[in-house]
Amino acid sequence: MIKALASKALYSISILWGVITLCFILFYVFPDAEDMMVGQRADLQTKQAIKEELGLDKPVFIRYLNYLKQLSPIGIFSKPDIPKNWYEISLSENNSIVFKNPELGRSYQNRRSVVNILMEALIGTLILAGVAMTFAFIIGILFGIIAALNYQNLIDSLLLFLSTLFISVPSFFSSIIIAWLFGFIWYQYTGLPLTGSLFSIDMESGKQVLTLSNLILPAIALAVRPVAVITQLMRTSVLANLESDYIRTAKAKGLPPYLIILKHTLKNALNPVITAASGWFASMMAGAFFVEYIFNWKGLGKVLIESVQMSDLPVVSGGVIYIAIIFIIVNTLVDLSYKYLDPKLR
Amino acid sequence: MLTEPLLDLQKLKISFKSPFGKTIEAVRGIDLSIQRGEVLGIIGESGSGKSVTFLSLMKLLSPNATVEGKAFFNFKDNFSSDLFALKPQELRKLALRNIAYIFQDPLAALNPSLRIGKQMTECILEKINSEQKKIKCLQILEDVMPGLSERAYNSFPHQLSGGQRQRVMIAMAMLNKPDLLIADEPTTALDPEVQDNILNLLLQMVRKYGTTLILISHDIRSVADFCDRIAVFYQGKMVELGTKNDIVSKPHEPYTKALLSCRPNQSNQGFYLSTIKDFMQNEVPAPQKFPDLHISENSLLDAIDVSQVYNKKFKALEPVTLRIKKGECIGIIGESGSGKSTFAKILVHLEKPNSGTLVYADTLTPSKVQMVFQDPFASLNPAIPVGDAIDEILKIHQPQLNKRERQNRIFALLKETGVDESLSNKKPAAFSGGQRQRICIARALAAEPEILVCDEAVSALDISVQAQVLNLLKRLQFERGLSLVFITHDMNVAKHICNRILILKNGQLVEQGETAELFENPQNSYTKKILSYYQA
Numbered sequence: 075m076i077k078a079l080a081s082k083a084l085y086s087i088s089i090l091w092g093v094i095t096l097c098f099i100l101f102y103v104f105p106d107a108e109d110m111m112v113g114q115r116a117d118l119q120t121k122q123a124i125k126e127e128l129g130l131d132k133p134v135f136i137r138y139l140n141y142l143k144q145l146s147p148i149g150i151f152s153k154p155d156i157p158k159n160w161y162e163i164s165l166s167e168n169n170s171i172v173f174k175n176p177e178l179g180r181s182y183q184n185r186r187s188v189v190n191i192l193m194e195a196l197i198g199t200l201i202l203a204g205v206a207m208t209f210a211f212i213i214g215i216l217f218g219i220i221a222a223l224n225y226q227n228l229i230d231s232l233l234l235f236l237s238t239l240f241i242s243v244p245s246f247f248s249s250i251i252i253a254w255l256f257g258f259i260w261y262q263y264t265g266l267p268l269t270g271s272l273f274s275i276d277m278e279s280g281k282q283v284l285t286l287s288n289l290i291l292p293a294i295a296l297a298v299r300p301v302a303v304i305t306q307l308m309r310t311s312v313l314a315n316l317e318s319d320y321i322r323t324a325k326a327k328g329l330p331p332y333l334i335i336l337k338h339t340l341k342n343a344l345n346p347v348i349t350a351a352s353g354w355f356a357s358m359m360a361g362a363f364f365v366e367y368i369f370n371w372k373g374l375g376k377v378l379i380e381s382v383q384m385s386d387l388p389v390v391s392g393g394v395i396y397i398a399i400i401f402i403i404v405n406t407l408v409d410l411s412y413k414y415l416d417p418k419l420r
Numbered sequence: 421m422l423t424e425p426l427l428d429l430q431k432l433k434i435s436f437k438s439p440f441g442k443t444i445e446a447v448r449g450i451d452l453s454i455q456r457g458e459v460l461g462i463i464g465e466s467g468s469g470k471s472v473t474f475l476s477l478m479k480l481l482s483p484n485a486t487v488e489g490k491a492f493f494n495f496k497d498n499f500s501s502d503l504f505a506l507k508p509q510e511l512r513k514l515a516l517r518n519i520a521y522i523f524q525d526p527l528a529a530l531n532p533s534l535r536i537g538k539q540m541t542e543c544i545l546e547k548i549n550s551e552q553k554k555i556k557c558l559q560i561l562e563d564v565m566p567g568l569s570e571r572a573y574n575s576f577p578h579q580l581s582g583g584q585r586q587r588v589m590i591a592m593a594m595l596n597k598p599d600l601l602i603a604d605e606p607t608t609a610l611d612p613e614v615q616d617n618i619l620n621l622l623l624q625m626v627r628k629y630g631t632t633l634i635l636i637s638h639d640i641r642s643v644a645d646f647c648d649r650i651a652v653f654y655q656g657k658m659v660e661l662g663t664k665n666d667i668v669s670k671p672h673e674p675y676t677k678a679l680l681s682c683r684p685n686q687s688n689q690g691f692y693l694s695t696i697k698d699f700m701q702n703e704v705p706a707p708q709k710f711p712d713l714h715i716s717e718n719s720l721l722d723a724i725d726v727s728q729v730y731n732k733k734f735k736a737l738e739p740v741t742l743r744i745k746k747g748e749c750i751g752i753i754g755e756s757g758s759g760k761s762t763f764a765k766i767l768v769h770l771e772k773p774n775s776g777t778l779v780y781a782d783t784l785t786p787s788k789v790q791m792v793f794q795d796p797f798a799s800l801n802p803a804i805p806v807g808d809a810i811d812e813i814l815k816i817h818q819p820q821l822n823k824r825e826r827q828n829r830i831f832a833l834l835k836e837t838g839v840d841e842s843l844s845n846k847k848p849a850a851f852s853g854g855q856r857q858r859i860c861i862a863r864a865l866a867a868e869p870e871i872l873v874c875d876e877a878v879s880a881l882d883i884s885v886q887a888q889v890l891n892l893l894k895r896l897q898f899e900r901g902l903s904l905v906f907i908t909h910d911m912n913v914a915k916h917i918c919n920r921i922l923i924l925k926n927g928q929l930v931e932q933g934e935t936a937e938l939f940e941n942p943q944n945s946y947t948k949k950i951l952s953y954y955q956a
Contacts, residue, residue: 318528319523319525319528319529320528320529320530320531320532322480322523322529323521323523323529323530323531324531325478325479325480325515326478326480326515326520326521327515327516327520327542327543327592328478328511328512328513328514328515328516328517328543329512329542330509330512333542337534337538337542338531338534341533341534342531342532342533415533416532416533417532417533417576417578418532418576418578
């Protein structure tokens with residue numbers, strides 16, 4: 075168990091290291107960062123000053139090491155460079171081992187710490203994705219079971235047709251349609267806003283208020299494809315399970331149909347669904363970018379797209395690293411959930 | 421006073437509709453009364469309708485099945501009703517209270533993701549709390565597996581052995597003390613050492629609770645001792661019904677006679693086995709004696725101290741040395757996990773041994789050692805016509821042949837193995853299990869082997885088909901001078917076909933010797949133990 079965890083951790087760290095290195099090459103080696111910071115009008119002296127401040131005049135390898143040092147939670151620094159809020163263990167006269175929060179630098183645009191910007195945005199995305207995924211799982215599993223139990227009749231065909239349709243629709247398109255229909259055309263019935271974030275500014279008091287109604291449309295838009303995918307996976311999986319010997323045993327025991335489905339089919343059928351659906355978390359995140367942008371939902375996707383437009387490299391590279399971390403965590407959780415669902419893996 | 425039968429099947433007919441509109445008649449009119457308290461054996465081969473008949477009672481057949489006829493079930497208060505006319509919820513109540521099933525493969529029949537305790541308690545009818553339910557389950561588990569009840573209760577199915585799983589199934593079936601227990605091939609998937617224990621336990625449990633037992637099996641010899649009456653099913657009909665002694669010692673129907681004498685036993689030792697076809701003729705031909713055996717003194721293949729280790733720690737096979745001579749048949753016997761299949765794979769170069777070497781005679785190359793596998797359904801590619809499957813081998817091993825010569829070879833090989841050569845362009849689906857195994861043998865022969873390794877090659881076959889394939893292999897041994905390495909768990913088959921026997925247990929060679937000598941005078945205690953099952 076410990077060995078498995080250790081190898082898993084090592085694997086995750088090496089993936090993260092790969093992503094970080096790639097980020098460095100893409101965002102810091104190729105482009106001229108000082109041009110992006112100051113725009114077209116600055117004179118040479120200003121550019122030189124910025125270059126020195128960011129250490130861009132140093133060789134690439136040194137910059138890479140500095141970049142890693144900045145990101146790593148543990149590192150060796152010379153004493154004068156250490157800010158007060160870092161925890162340090164003195165090594166020699168000049169150097170200390172330091173434990174700190176990983177740093178991602180500051181935004182070129184507004185000089186705010188990238189960690190703060192991304193953390194704020196991350197919460198928005200996690201809430202949106204979490205609600206959408208929960209919704210997708212509940213509805214998808216339900217529809218999948220309904221389709222399987224009505225195998226090859228009208229309800230099954232209808233669900234199969236709809237899910238195939240929704241798998242094929244890209245999320246930016248379904249987002250626009252959903253926003254237009256429910257937030258504009260039928261606004262008088264739904265009362266749902268076209269765009270907005272989790273917190274909105276109250277016009278009278280000027281305070282931030284939690285606005286859950288803003289969550290509904292983007293969450294549905296984001297869930298459309300996963301619902302369709304999970305419906306189809308679940309349908310196939312339940313059908314395969316209903317054929318198995320232990321279902322025959324359950325029938326022979328005289329259990330009522332609802333117990334056969336809930337107790338004997340569901341758990342066994344879920345395993346392949348979760349395996350396959352976890353692969354879809356990736357495209358969920360990609361979908362979230364467009365959905366957030368279209369619904370003006372304050373989240374990682376929106377922040378990243380805006381930063382790309384403004385060439386705010388520290389935010390973009392930090393965002394990519396965040397997404398990599400999210401993937402690693404999600405995949406680990408999925409692995410752990412197999413162990414619960416399939417006792418043979420324990 | 422004549423009591424009402426517990427179950428009365430009247431004019432039972434079952435047919436299946438295939439997706440292409442064809443109707444297959446699985447059961448073609450069965451009338452059978454089952455008396456309360458008896459043990460009735462139902463004997464038949466695959467396709468005889470023996471399982472389908474009894475699965476239909478609780479509507480366990482697939483939805484494309486049509487059931488006609490009546491099945492009157494006699495409730496304890498002498499009130500009978502037709503099972504096929506019951507509403508689903510009445511049928512479920514009946515299933516919980518009166519009729520229980522045990523199936524062939526206990527690993528597949530138990531839900532892999534639920535603990536045994538959960539699967540048992542859900543059958544309990546009484547309104548009692550979970551603690552009392554647990555006590556009830558543990559009591560009956562203690563009956564079937566003394567001392568292990570608590571462990572079994574908290575286990576998942578995969579944590580128990582095959583025998584233990586079947587014990588759990590028995591406990592689960594007997595939980596509500598049913599009137600009728602239907603056991604469908606309850607020991608076929610188990611090792612032979614466990615089979616008798618399970619059957620004894622089954623008998624003991626039904627006696628204890630006064631349950632009527634229907635014991636469905638393909639093997640008349642292994643269940644006959646446990647039955648009061650035996651019914652023989654053949655092609656959807658009941659061909660013979662009688663007391664155990666009548667059926668076993670003076671059978672009337674040719675099919676029953678064939679079933680009894682197709683199995684290798686003491687009386688047909690040294691003879692080719694009779695087949696069903698022989699018995700279905702008016703005059704049964706006398707069995708032919710095996711010709712004299714010629715085993716050359718020089719060895720063909722020497723396996724010297726070969727061993728195998730998986731995952732760096734699991735010792736599948738401890739060092740074994742075997743000398744294979746031309747024309748002999750060597751039996752390798754062991755239960756599952758004994759390393760016998762590992763050894764076979766090493767002999768045919770499918771696996772590289774961890775240590776040890778294979779020394780070939782000058783005339784022999786590794787391609788002259790070929791293999792026939794257990795499951796003829798899985799070992800032929802369903803998309804490739806059987807002629808092409810053999811052609812593939814010819815192209816590799818006899819590249820000098822042109823297309824016409826290869827075609828002639830294919831016909832000759834199919835003819836030699838007893839397959840109609842005009843069917844060579846058909847895909848495997850067109851053939852029965854026995855024919856497929858013949859095709860597999862023909863395919864192996866295409867490489868002109870001198871050694872044929874048969875890994876449980878007849879275990880998956882019906883008894884009458886098994887006899888045909890055994891005869892074929894034996895004929896090949898005599899006619900071609902082929903050496904056979906015959907891997908099996910079946911002592912009867914081994915004694916019939918093998919000249920020399922090796923016995924493996926847990927990857928270790930425990931004993932080897934000439935067949936006759938080993939059977940008469942076993943040295944090792946494990947050998948003695950498995951031989952005692954054979955003699956019983």
